[in-house]
Amino acid sequence: MVSYRFSSPTLSSTPLLSITQTHTSIVATIRIEYFSGTIPTIDISGFLDGSDKMAVAAKVGQACQEIGFFMIRGHGVDRELLRKLQMSSSAFFDSPITIKQLSTGPFGLGYMGQGTENVAATLKQDSQVKDYKESLNLTLPVRDGVWPPNNDLRELCSTYYSQMETLASQLMRLFALAMNLDECFFDDKVDKPYTTLRLLNYPEFESEKTDTVTGVVTTRNAEHTDYGTLTILWSSDSRGLQALSRQGEWIDVMAPIVDVSIDDGDDIVFIINIGDLMMNWTNDKWVSTLHRVVVHPETQGRRRMSIPFFHNPNPDAVIECIPSCLRENELPKYAPMLAKSHLEAKVSKALGKTETMDDDLILEK
Ligand SMILES: O=C(O)CCC(=O)C(=O)O
Numbered sequence: 001m002v003s004y005r006f007s008s009p010t011l012s013s014t015p016l017l018s019i020t021q022t023h024t025s026i027v028a029t030i031r032i033e034y035f036s037g038t039i040p041t042i043d044i045s046g047f048l049d050g051s052d053k054m055a056v057a058a059k060v061g062q063a064c065q066e067i068g069f070f071m072i073r074g075h076g077v078d079r080e081l082l083r084k085l086q087m088s089s090s091a092f093f094d095s096p097i098t099i100k101q102l103s104t105g106p107f108g109l110g111y112m113g114q115g116t117e118n119v120a121a122t123l124k125q126d127s128q129v130k131d132y133k134e135s136l137n138l139t140l141p142v143r144d145g146v147w148p149p150n151n152d153l154r155e156l157c158s159t160y161y162s163q164m165e166t167l168a169s170q171l172m173r174l175f176a177l178a179m180n181l182d183e184c185f186f187d188d189k190v191d192k193p194y195t196t197l198r199l200l201n202y203p204e205f206e207s208e209k210t211d212t213v214t215g216v217v218t219t220r221n222a223e224h225t226d227y228g229t230l231t232i233l234w235s236s237d238s239r240g241l242q243a244l245s246r247q248g249e250w251i252d253v254m255a256p257i258v259d260v261s262i263d264d265g266d267d268i269v270f271i272i273n274i275g276d277l278m279m280n281w282t283n284d285k286w287v288s289t290l291h292r293v294v295v296h297p298e299t300q301g302r303r304r305m306s307i308p309f310f311h312n313p314n315p316d317a318v319i320e321c322i323p324s325c326l327r328e329n330e331l332p333k334y335a336p337m338l339a340k341s342h343l344e345a346k347v348s349k350a351l352g353k354t355e356t357m358d359d360d361l362i363l364e365k
C-alpha cells in the first residue's frame with residue numbers, strides 16, 4: 001500500500017472541504033495497489049453469466065480506483081454491427097457539410113462541426129485549446145431533424161444504442177458489487193438515464209498546432225473528464241487516446257486494432273471510463289480520469305474515428321456520497337447535487353452558451 005500525490009480532475013459540485021478545485025495538485029492519501037502503467041482488460045463474461053461475479057467486480061473496482069479506465073471483452077456485442085456502424089459513420093462524415101448540418105438539436109445534439117464544442121472549456125473557462133473534430137450526437141428516441149434521415153444509419157445507430165444501454169446498466173450493477181453494495185443499489189438512480197451516442201471524426205491532422213498570433217492551440221480532443229457515470233467507447237484504432245494516471249503520467253489507451261474491411265471474428269474490446277458523478281458518489285475513491293486525444297506518432301496524418309456512448313444517471317437523481325465509500329474519519333467532499341445540474345453546467349461550458357436540459361429531453365425517454 002502506498003500514498004500518492006495526484007492531480008485532481010474536475011470536482012464537479014460544491015466541495016464541503018476546502019480542497020482546491022480543477023487541475024491543481026492536491027495531496028491525498030489513498031490506499032491503492034501499485035499501478036503498473038497499462039490499462040487492464042477485463043473479461044466480464046463471468047459477471048454476465050453469473051459464474052464469477054465477485055471476481056469480475058474486484059478487478060473492475062481496482063481499475064476504477066487506480067486509473068478510472070479499463071477495457072472489456074466477453075460483453076456479447078456483435079462485431080459485425082460495429083463494422084457496419086463504422087462504415088456508415090465514415091459515409092456520414094464524408095457527405096457534404098450542408099447535408100451534415102441538417103441534423104441539429106438542443107443540448108449539443110445533432111451535428112457539431114469544427115470548433116463547436118471545446119472540451120477544454122469544461123475545466124477552464126478561458127482555455128485557449130480548441131478541438132479539431134466533428135461529431136454527430138444522438139439520443140433516443142429517434143427524432144427527425146436530430147437524426148440524419150439515412151435509414152441504414154438510423155437502424156444501425158438505434159440497434160447499437162439499445163445494446164449500449166443494456167451494457168451500461170449491467171456495468172452499473174457491476175459497479176455496485178465492486179463497491180460491496182447490493183447489486184441493485186444504482187437501479188432506481190439509473191432507470192431513466194440520460195444517455196447519448198456520439199459518432200466522432202477527427203480529420204487528417206499532422207500534429208498539434210499553436211497559432212502564433214492568437215496563442216490558440218489546436219489539438220484533437222483537449223484534456224477533459226467525462227461528465228456522468230460511465231463511457232463505453234469503441235474505436236477501430238484507439239491510438240492517440242491517453243489517460244492521466246494518478247501519478248501524473250499520460251498513459252496510452254490502446255485497444256486491439258480492428259480492420260473493419262475484414263471479419264476475422266475477433267472479440268471487440270470496449271474502452272470504459274468513469275465520469276465525474278461516479279467520482280462524486282464515491283467521494284473520490286474512484287477517479288474520473290483526465291483524458292485527451294493526441295496524434296499518435298504511428299498514425300500521423302491519418303483520419304481517426306471513435307464512437308463513445310455516454311451514460312448519465314437519471315436527471316433527477318441526487319448524487320451524494322455513498323456512505324460505504326467513506327473511510328474512517330472522512331467527511332463527504334461534495335454537497336449533494338442533481339445529476340441534471342452537473343450535466344447542464346458542463347454542456348454549457350463546452351458549447352460556450354447556456355444550455356438547459358428541457359423536459360422533452362427527459363420525459364421522452
Ligand atoms: O475519441 C476518443 O478516443 C475519446 C473521445 C472522448 O474522450 C470524448 O468524446 O469524451
Ligand SMILES: [Fe+2]
Nearest residue numbers: 224225226291
Ligand atoms: Fe471523454
